[in-house]
Amino acid sequence: MSYGIVEGVSSVLSRRSTSPEDQRGQTRAKILDATVQLLGEDRAFAELSVGEISGRAGVSRPTFYSYFQDKRALILALGDGFETDARTAAQPWLRNDTDDLRATLTGVLGAFVTHKATVGAVVEAATYDADVAVFWREFHEWFIVNTVQRATTSDPDLAREDAEALAYSLVWMTERSFTEYLASPRVSEAALLRAIERLWRTVVPVD
Secondary structure (H helix, E strand, O other): OOHHHHHHHHHHHHHHHOOHHHHHHHHHHHHHHHHHHHHOOOOOHHHOOHHHHHHHHOOOHHHHHHHOOOHHHHHHHHHHHHHHHHHHHHHHHHOOOOOOHHHHHHHHHHHHHHOHHHHHHHHHHOOOOHHHHHHHHHHHHHHHHHHHHHHHHHOOOOOHHHHHHHHHHHHHHHHHHHHHHHHOOOOOHHHHHHHHHHHHHOOOOOO
């Protein structure tokens, strides 16, 4: 038996075993990854063209548009991935399933670090694109709503208005601190996390 023939048949069968859904998922991921690569080269999202993104991904412009209606849809897709990871890291503490706030903040910061290019692009695009601005406010709103719940559970006597004001301030402060840390770190990660934990603990003390 010829091993060359066997290897050839195996290769064909492997290609055939890839479903259209898998192929679409792989192509979509290539476009997203190409965008992140370009952003990681200190490029502004506004200056990236569909042609440049498509070229880096190794797909045609028509292929790009079969996955994303425009660049807005692209940045929102990247934002969704970041949002999922940040929520996953924060959810146990916000739902009072754990009191390890330091580990929670470390996990959320980890999501910011992993998606550094995306965070920068979203912050940029939110200044000139209404839909991205809505996404960015809703990103914060989820954390605010859940922080209010955590704070009022910890302190039932805390007035609703005060809880919302505290949550609003803490969430936006934390995001801005993490975002600025990615862009231009002035303190160590450990010092930053200690400071932010201390501020959060003024609202939700250790149980």
